[in-house]
Structures are given as C-alpha cells and as structure tokens.
Amino acid sequence: MISTRAARHLPAVITILLALMLTLVPLPKALAPFRPDWVALILIYWAMTAPSSYNVGTAWLIGIFLDVAQGTLLGQHALALCVVVYITIKFHLLMRVFPLLQLTATVFALLALHQFLLFWINGVTAVTAPAISYWAPVIIGSIVWPFLSMFLTGVRFRAQTGN
C-alpha cells in the first residue's frame, strides 16, 4: 500500500525537485532575466490535476525553500505561490475542461499575479525596482506552459498505467 502511494507521488515530487533545480541553476547573464518561473508552473499543474495531494501547504513549503535558496525575504515566495495555488484549486475543475489556448491564458494571468505579488513585496521592503525585463518570465512561462502541461500529462499517464 505504502509503495503504491509512494509511486503515485513520485512524478510530482521529482518534477517539483527538477523545477527547484532549474530555478537555482546559474544561467548566463544575458539569459537570466528570461528564466520562466518553473516552480510556479509545476505547482499550478499539480494543483490543477491533484488538488487533494498538492495544495496550499505544499506551495507554502516549497516557497519557503525557494526563499532560503535565493536569499529573498523569508515568506515572500511562500505567500505568492500560496495565493496562486489557492486560486488554481478554486478554479481547477473549470481549468481542466478549458481548451489549451484558454488554459494558457489563465496560466498567463496566474503567472502575472505571482510576479505582481513578488513585485509588491519588493516594493514595500524597498528592494530596488527592476527593469521592464522583470516581466519577461511571465511571457516565457506562458509560452512554455502548453509543452510543459503536455509533457506532465504524459508522465502522469505513464505513471498511472505503469502501476
């Protein structure tokens, strides 16, 4: 029983870890502002498909991890991810039946909200306001989303049929 349960969680755990790594991996200076928000994307996906297993608590924990790893204010990413995942779960039944284009637009809005929250917190704590390229991850993230969601659905399907 435990082993099947562990197997059920395996795809999510591995993809979340991968997302954390992709967020931390050093990129060349020119590319760094265009790094999509991997963690937010992955958490939106799992909150949409399995909200009972991965909800606000998961998002909050991962956010705290991210805050420590990036040296940002403790709780900043936690709050942003928490809010994004909460909204995703509120609308997850709707999002599941959205056509891909509409879903991508929704994800765009969620990513924008995520970036906005981080921006506001930065503003309140007087971390210097960044340039226009600060919003690039939102656009890149939305472009990445269709491929990511297709890939993750494939992974999930395979994991289910494997058992």
Place this chain on the structure above:
Amino acid sequence: MLSSQSDRSRLARIPALGLRALALVSLSILLMVLDHRDNHLDAVRRAISAAVYPLQIVVAAPTRFGVWVRDAGATRNELRLQNSRLKVERLLTNARLQRFTALEAENDRLRELLEARRQVRGEVRIAEIIAVDANPYRHNLVIAIGQQDGVYDGQAIVDVNGVVGQIVEVGLMTAQAILISDPDHALPVEVNRNGLRTVAFGTGEFDRLELPFLPNNADIRAGDLLVTSGLGGTFPSGYPVAIVANVTRIPQEPFADVTATPAAALNQVREVMLIWSASPAVESADEAND
C-alpha cells in the same frame, strides 16, 4: 476519467481550503515582517539552508564537471605554455614581493615613529563559489564554506584583483554574499592618490559603481584607484575596489557624476578569498600594548 472522479470525491476532504490559505498567507506576512525588521529568523534560515545544500550541490555539478573536463582535456602543449607563463608571472611577483617586504618593514618603522597604531593583517582563506545570480536583480553568490569554518556576517570577500563583496547570511556549510555591484550595497572608499573619502554604491551592473556624494570641486579624475578606507568597520583598509572611469562635472548641480569600474571581475570569479580581520577585542588589546 477514473482518476478525475476520485479526485472530485477527495476534493470534499480538503478541510477548509480557504481558511488554510488564509492562515498560511498570514504566517508568511508575519515571517516577512520578522525577517525584515531584524534578523530574528537567522537560526530558521540556517536550518532550512542545510536542507537546500544538497540541491545546490547537484545544481552546481554540471559547471564543476565542465571545469574538470576542460582541465583534463588540456593538451600537453597548452599546459607547457601555461606553465611557462606562470613561471614568468611567479618570477615577476617574487621580485615585487621582495620590494614589498622591505617596504612593509619600513612602513612599520615609520608608523612606530609616528606612534600610529600598527595595521592589522587579516587571515585569508579561499572559498569556491557554488552558485551565482540566484536572482538576476540581486547580485549575490553562494560560497561553499559556512558557519563550520568560522564565517561570520559582514565578512569581507576579495578576489585576486580587488574587493568582491561581503557575507550577508551564514548557513551551516554555505554562506551567501552580496556583491559590491548590488544596488543595495554601499562601500566606504578613499582615493588612493590623495586620501579623499567617499562612498561607492552598486548600480545593478557588474561593471559600474557610482560615487554620488562628490562635490564638483573634488580632486578626482578618471584612472584614480579607489581603495577601501576601512571606515565602515567591515572591510579592512587598503584593498583595491575600483578604478574611476568617468567624471562629469555639471556646474549647476551640487555633486559631480562619477562612475567607476570594479577592479575585481565580479561576474567571472570562480574562487574568492575571505578575510578574517582581527576582531575588535584583539585590536583594543593591541592598542593597550602600544
């Protein structure tokens, strides 16, 4: 289909999702306030950073591997060239060092004559950088030594050419440092030529520092070397920081527009040196002896 149905039945069992989200959001706000006001949460951060450490190691592995491959793949010819170049360099450095020792002794003697306090020389240790630019808008880096090795908050970091930054957060086996080019960083410096004191601010660009508090008639010009003045208390004095790149004097403005180029290659370093300057207690003891 089956999975979505079972999800739906399980959905009812997420107890009070809204309440939970609200609680977590309030908790985050509380954490942020505590973290922002004072460093109340250093212990918490340290504990979590120990958990993040393996992730950072894995992430840094490809770059380390790349460096290893490059070293291992270097041809005999390249190595010979490098070897001869290093020999020449060593010869030159040694020659300069001989003069330096003599000068140092002379300096000490003169200081004694002037009854000035002897300068403290810090201990130095090399540390490897395991992660850079965790966030493109904050110039900081993570190095592979931490609390275990006696690293402390505010410790100065230099590379072979000059000052790189200072430690802002100490984990168990890693430490986070802020670079002098970070927009939030300011560093007390003086012009090496005439001792003019000022403050160098980071701009968010790796190759530019700003010196906003110099009046129009200040004696500063392009090419001047800026060194740490040691007045801020964190940095030992006399380390090169930057070279003045550009001085623009605008008659109707109170301050001149001065920019400088950091001496250290801030975005290219792989190893940095940490300086343990003598602690205040030791310094005061020195003073008592004098």
